[in-house]
Amino acid sequence: MPKLINAETGEAKEIKEGSEIREVIEKLGVPFGCEEGICGTCMIDVLEGESNLSELTEQEKDLMRDKKHRLACQCKIKKGEVKFRIS
Numbered sequence: 001m002p003k004l005i006n007a008e009t010g011e012a013k014e015i016k017e018g019s020e021i022r023e024v025i026e027k028l029g030v031p032f033g034c035e036e037g038i039c040g041t042c043m044i045d046v047l048e049g050e051s052n053l054s055e056l057t058e059q060e061k062d063l064m065r066d067k068k069h070r071l072a073c074q075c076k077i078k079k080g081e082v083k084f085r086i087s
């Protein structure tokens with residue numbers, strides 16, 4: 001099963017393949033605001049496994065995000081592990 005890892009705390013949680021990461025990554029400490037890709041509260045730096053996440057959304061492009069700097073409310077996990085830290 002895919003896994004999200006908070007690089008700062010070392011805490012990890014399994015997550016269902018193909019699912020949005022929002023609910024699980026919130027439990028790992030990432031704060032959320034609008035949940036629609038507008039406010040930027042949920043910014044994360046992806047340290048490893050960026051190719052295991054879904055493609056950038058238009059909202060992320062509008063906020064100048066890239067594959068290593070995502071909005072957690074916009075990401076789904078495809079497979080594997082993703083190691084992140086809060087931006």
Ligand code: FES
Binds near residue numbers: 035039043073
């Ligand atoms: S929670 Fe507002 S951009 Fe993700």
